[in-house]
Amino acid sequence: MAKGVEKRKRGPERYRWRSQAAGLLLLNPFFGYFISRTPYEGPLKGICAPGLNCYACPFTAFACPVGGLQYGFALLRDRAAETILKGFGVILYVGAFLSFVGTLVGRLPCGWICPFGLFQELVHRVPLRKRGFPRRVASLRYPILLGLVLLLPLLTGASWFSRLCPAGFLEGALPLKAIPPASPLPKAGGLLWFKAVLFGALIVWSALVYRPFCRAVCPLGTIWGEFHRVSLFRLDAKLALCSSCGKCSGSCPVDLELPEELSSPRCIRCLRCVGSCPHGVISAGFRWGSREKVTEKGV
Ligand code: SF4
Ligand code: SF4
Ligand code: SF4
Structure with missing residues (x-):
């Protein structure tokens, strides 16, 4: 495709x-x-x-x-x-x-x-x-x-x-x-x-x-x-659930390496990656807490 x-x-x-x-x-x-x-x-x-x-x-x-x-x-x-x-x-x-x-x-x-x-x-x-x-x-x-x-x-x-x-x-x-x-x-x-x-x-x-x-x-x-690292609306990943299948990267229309580059300034926030993950690793929403808490392994 x-x-x-x-x-x-x-x-x-x-x-x-x-x-x-x-x-x-x-x-x-x-x-x-x-x-x-x-x-x-x-x-x-x-x-x-x-x-x-x-x-x-x-x-x-x-x-x-x-x-x-x-x-x-x-x-x-x-x-x-x-x-x-x-x-x-x-x-x-x-x-x-x-x-x-x-x-x-x-x-x-x-x-x-x-x-x-x-x-x-x-x-x-x-x-x-x-x-x-x-x-x-x-x-x-x-x-x-x-x-x-x-x-x-x-x-x-x-x-x-x-x-x-x-x-x-x-x-x-x-x-x-x-x-x-x-x-x-x-x-x-x-x-x-x-x-x-x-x-x-x-x-x-x-x-x-x-x-x-x-x-x-x-x-x-x-x-x-340039606001992606601080914006309230975020993309996050529960890395403990990730099987490294690569489906998220394959779905990203701007060729980002996912889930690592979810905060990249090049992300256009289309949210395609959210629906592409078979394990529900990637999520999007408004969050106040620190990013690391959501993305660290085991969470
Ligand atoms: S939101 Fe869209 S552009 Fe951003 S990482 Fe996900 S698939 Fe790629
Ligand atoms: S969608 Fe494209 S053209 Fe529109 S503001 Fe964003 S970067 Fe610019
Ligand atoms: S699609 Fe989901 S399980 Fe596969 S690499 Fe991406 S985040 Fe990990």
């Missing part, structure tokens, strides 16, 4: 598609755009979405946390004290949102809510021979976060990640081209074509590899993944 294309879902993962579909609709409920041809600009637009959901999407009611972070850093380049203060405010607000979600559930929104994660999973269903994902490629996500989301916006005053973001192309540029808004948009020029090429490349990559953008690029997943 190709990695990432499971035939039968067991355990909590059975409910994941429904949750992802609900996430897509809840984050993008503004179907009034079809009639008004004016994107939603109400008060909800100031609230961060729990997933990579483009602010420019005409159907969305929420803000993208990655877009917000870049915006905050870009404002710091201004000379006016008021704008700089606003920039710090935005960074604090988005930082608090990211820390809150990360401390509570880590990357759970990646597996269960994010529309762009769902999109990559759907593309991965294309029946092509699947390829492996070199682990070292996953390290790219750190320089991308530091360079495109934090440093370049700070140095140039522009949102560089958003300028190249394939989620922005899918959720913002494409629908706005297909159903143009009442007030014409500024000309995007050559950058739109470059974005289209990146998006096309991602489609091919996603057809061959499970969620490559989530694993090698996405700043949001990168930030939330």
Whole structure:
């Protein structure tokens, strides 16, 4: 069986598609755009979405946390004290949102809510021979976060990640081209074509590899993944029951070595491993106590 294309879902993962579909609709409920041809600009637009959901999407009611972070850093380049203060405010607000979600559930929104994660999973269903994902490629996500989301916006005053973001192309540029808004948009020029090429490349990559953008690029997943060692929602293993059969590792769509890497920042919290273990070794849930107590042998 190709990695990432499971035939039968067991355990909590059975409910994941429904949750992802609900996430897509809840984050993008503004179907009034079809009639008004004016994107939603109400008060909800100031609230961060729990997933990579483009602010420019005409159907969305929420803000993208990655877009917000870049915006905050870009404002710091201004000379006016008021704008700089606003920039710090935005960074604090988005930082608090990211820390809150990360401390509570880590990357759970990646597996269960994010529309762009769902999109990559759907593309991965294309029946092509699947390829492996070199682990070292996953390290790219750190320089991308530091360079495109934090440093370049700070140095140039522009949102560089958003300028190249394939989620922005899918959720913002494409629908706005297909159903143009009442007030014409500024000309995007050559950058739109470059974005289209990146998006096309991602489609091919996603057809061959499970969620490559989530694993090698996405700043949001990168930030939330760093909370896995402290988040209240955890994956744990009762190692005394483990027969080392390898079924959990075989089921993991992002190729983690399980049960050892349950707290890895690369885990997208799909919870597939929970249902894959024939002995019920792996469990998921909110826990307050120390991790070692649950995972140590004999418990
Ligand atoms: S890592 Fe993937 S699923 Fe998670 S926020 Fe980014 S695009 Fe969405
Ligand atoms: S360890 Fe793998 S299978 Fe388990 S929740 Fe994480 S990504 Fe999914
Ligand atoms: S599937 Fe269960 S028993 Fe098999 S190696 Fe994984 S944790 Fe151990």
